[in-house]
Amino acid sequence: MDASLDPNIKPIWFLDEAPKKELERNFVELGLNISVKExxxxxxxxxxxxxxxxxKRLTEMLAVMCENYNALRSQVMNYMAKIPQKETNxxxxxxxxxxxxxxxxxxxxxxxxxxxxxxxxDDDSMKKTRAETIKSKISRVYVRTxxxxxxxxxxxxxxxxxxxxxxTRDNPSPRAYFKCSFAPxxxxxxxxxxxxxxxxxxxxxxxxxxxHPHPSKLEATSGSNRGMTMSPAPCSVSHSSSGRTSALEVAxxxxxxxxxxxxxxxxxxxxxxxxxxxxxxxxxxSLTKDPSFKAALAAAISGRILHDNPxxxx
DNA sequence: CGGTTTTGACCGGCGC
DNA sequence: GCGCCGGTCAAAACCG
Numbered sequence: 001m002d003a004s005l006d007p008n009i010k011p012i013w014f015l016d017e018a019p020k021k022e023l024e025r026n027f028v029e030l031g032l033n034i035s036v037k038e039x040x041x042x043x044x045x046x047x048x049x050x051x052x053x054x055x056k057r058l059t060e061m062l063a064v065m066c067e068n069y070n071a072l073r074s075q076v077m078n079y080m081a082k083i084p085q086k087e088t089n090x091x092x093x094x095x096x097x098x099x100x101x102x103x104x105x106x107x108x109x110x111x112x113x114x115x116x117x118x119x120x121x122d123d124d125s126m127k128k129t130r131a132e133t134i135k136s137k138i139s140r141v142y143v144r145t146x147x148x149x150x151x152x153x154x155x156x157x158x159x160x161x162x163x164x165x166x167x168t169r170d171n172p173s174p175r176a177y178f179k180c181s182f183a184p185x186x187x188x189x190x191x192x193x194x195x196x197x198x199x200x201x202x203x204x205x206x207x208x209x210x211x212h213p214h215p216s217k218l219e220a221t222s223g224s225n226r227g228m229t230m231s232p233a234p235c236s237v238s239h240s241s242s243g244r245t246s247a248l249e250v251a252x253x254x255x256x257x258x259x260x261x262x263x264x265x266x267x268x269x270x271x272x273x274x275x276x277x278x279x280x281x282x283x284x285x286s287l288t289k290d291p292s293f294k295a296a297l298a299a300a301i302s303g304r305i306l307h308d309n310p311x312x313x314x
Numbered sequence: 315c316g317g318t319t320t321t322g323a324c325c326g327g328c329g330c
Numbered sequence: 331g332c333g334c335c336g337g338t339c340a341a342a343a344c345c346g
Binding site: 161163164165 | 317318319320321
């Protein structure tokens with residue numbers, strides 16, 4: 001890492017005279033004495049700030065991408081809601097499933113269908129005994145997976161316990177039944193079955209609402225930062241099994257923590273030029289050499305768009 | 315050993 | 331009433 005990367009930074013360690021006022025101000029802020037060596041450290045601090053700002057920009061860009069993706073997804077869902085469902089048209093559907101499908105057709109997304117649709121389902125199932133069904137919120141999620149993968153696992157961040165599997169009449173692929181096992185009293189169930197039209201698509205039908213926070217949120221708030229856990233279910237971008245923290249986050253948290261210690265004026269040598277250089281080198285090497293960072297970034301982006309991220313439908 | 319998965323049995327709704 | 335069907339149960343197997 002070289003400060004010459006930044007055109008705004010002048011090669012001050014080649015100068016004998018006093019540094020510029022701007023640099024002096026920075027030195028005062030850092031509580032450092034002015035010396036040639038510390039000037040270098042200060043430039044590294046500036047570089048650190050620049051990299052931090054760049055990180056922030058990248059994070060914002062990612063957030064914008066996520067927003068765009070969500071907007072696009074809702075458009076797709078609206079579009080899908082308008083076209084008639086093949087599933088309800090081309091095969092035998094019992095009355096019970098007809099009611100379920102009809103209730104599904106009026107749903108655009110999980111948030112929007114929280115109230116009205118469950119009521120409409122209630123009218124048909126008023127005589128049903130199961131209170132869960134009456135109050136349930138049903139949503140359907142399509143997930144593209146490898147067709148050779150027979151596990152019927154949809155990674156949505158929640159913890160599921162499989163309690164049954166059936167081969168249904170209208171689809172040769174087996175249907176798996178799951179209950180949410182993250183919280184003992186959580187009433188949510190889901191059914192996962194391969195799409196009849198496209199074997200590479202898993203159709204998971206969620207029934208009910210979780211009465212507990214999303215596990216990834218819980219982890220994020222409980223201190224074990226797994227990095228990039230920025231979206232709730234069903235986006236499974238980050239809380240994959242890797243549990244990897246991105247180099248970006250490591251460097252960022254490290255730098256902020258260090259700055260805090262430094263401002264407190266402790267005896268740590270954290271604000272020494274050597275340490276700052278070490279810090280910057282660590283950040284640089286993390287960003288450039290660590291393949292996991294690229295992989296995590298690629299997974300975060302592609303995962304939202306293609307693979308891991310389910311497309312909610314209805 | 316406790317939690318999860320598997321899988322056949324069972325149950326209830328529905329159509330005939 | 332009977333058979334079909336989807337959904338659930340529960341015992342055994344499996345696994346970390």
